[in-house]
Amino acid sequence: MTTACEIPAVPAPTVDRLVSSQFVRLLVMVFGSGLSMYLLTSVVPLYLAANGSGGAGAGASTAAMMFSAVAVELVVPRLLARWGYQVVLGLGLVLLGAPSLVLLASASLPLVLTVCVVRGAGLAILVVGAVALVADLTPPARRGEALGVYGVAVGVPAVIGLPLGVYLTQVIGFGALFVLAAVASLAGLVALIGLPGRIAVADQHVKVLGGVRRHGLLMPTLVFAAVTLAAGISVTFLPLAVAEDKQSLVAAALLLQAIAAPLARWLAGRYADRLGPARLLAPALVLAAAGAGSLVFLPSPVAILAGSTCFGIGFGAAQNLTLTLMYNRVDRSRYGQVSALWNLAYDGGWGLGALAFGAIVAGTGYSTAFALTAAVVALAVVPALRPRR
Structure with missing residues (x-):
């Protein structure tokens, strides 16, 4: 029984939770795929130049990956609407990581450019899918902060991977580095477990x-x-x-x-x-x-x-x-x-x-x-x- 002088309890204000287990899994996947990309960003041109393709071949490798990414980004929303996050992000991890192993076979310019095109497609899938999933997983009131945390998870691999990739070519060689880049991306498949399989909204705008x-x-x-x-x-x-x-x-x-x-x-x-x-x-x-x-x-x-x-x-x-x-x-x-x-x-x-x-x-x-x-x-x-x- 309450008395007249008692003050009723005021419920504590609810705070939208930013860091969930799904968000952490997404950040782990983003970090690994970003490391895979940046380890080879400067190394693939070096690999071509070291095997006689010259500056033109080195520049073409970067351009091939970039223009492939731009082209594929146009269709990723349609893929997400049809297959959902898990399948599409898994495809992106495979396309980004697995082709690195193909570089072990040859340094011929056509083969390397093909690898760059495929990896660019994987990169496009990952960046578009991951950013959309950040917005889907986090509360709107803290969306800016969530995108900022995602930005750190994307930015740190660049700081680490760009200089580390060039350094490791002198320590472990091109071949071992290609394997490392593949593992960094493919390991992210484990992090996909527990992420949303389908998009929450059925009617997705894909244009x-x-x-x-x-x-x-x-x-x-x-x-x-x-x-x-x-x-x-x-x-x-x-x-x-x-x-x-x-x-x-x-x-x-x-x-x-x-x-x-x-x-x-x-x-x-x-x-x-x-x-x-x-x-x-x-x-x-x-x-x-x-x-x-x-x-x-x-x-x-x-x-x-x-x-x-x-x-x-x-x-x-x-x-x-x-x-x-x-x-x-x-x-x-x-x-x-x-x-x-x-x-x-x-x-x-x-x-x-x-x-x-x-x-x-x-x-x-x-x-x-x-x-x-x-x-x-x-x-x-x-x-x-x-x-x-």
Whole structure:
């Protein structure tokens, strides 16, 4: 029996749980597949060059994987709607990992390019499927933070795998490294146990480009493409724009950029859940533009180090903010479409930037070309500031 002076108990506020067993399994799978990809990103061109294919063959291997990924990303939402997460992600792990073993047989250019095409298809399946599953598994109120944690799980393999792959070629050789890359991806099949077999919403939107403008997806897609364009340029051309005696400085700058991006992606996610991603997007783009613009002052060490770090922060934040903004504007039936669009902007901007910059720099020089790159990112601030009607 309660008395008049007793105060009724107030139930504790419920907190949406972010880290579930399924989310942990997904992160383990993402880490392994990312390590498999980055271990061979720089090694496959080295493998071709060491076996007589030259620079053209090395460049073709990267292009083959990238364009394959872009093409397959268009059909992944349809695969997810038909087969569900477990089957499709399992297919991606096999396509990314198993072909690495084929490289043990030969270093002939046609064979290596075929392997790159198949691995690119696996990469496309994994990145689109994993991002869509993050949105499906985590509570909407903490989606930005969840995507930030996912960004760290994706970013850490890049920091580890890129230098480690090149180093291990001198220690264990190409063959053992190919086996290691295959195991890193295929081991993720175990992590698929317990993940959702089918998509929760039966009526999935599978047309990647359908209704993009009507649902407010066009602006964040184009804005993110502008930032990834600059990212592809910095990674590809910064080593070429700096003298050989300062390559250690370039390596340090790219490492700082690789570390800053996932950290910024995580922090942006935490604050986006509280403040809204749209309010933070323009400042992130300003940082990215400032970082890209600093490269105009090459070969200044301050420009290289501070600019790369600043760009990494803006790039990482923009990754999270654009993706969170896109997911917040659609229902669950369009999660696959959002993931595919975002990854198309990532890969397409990266590749287009490298191709366009290479053509521009031949006629203008590096300073002018880097200034134009910064201008493209700065222009993206304008649509990011405009409220959606």
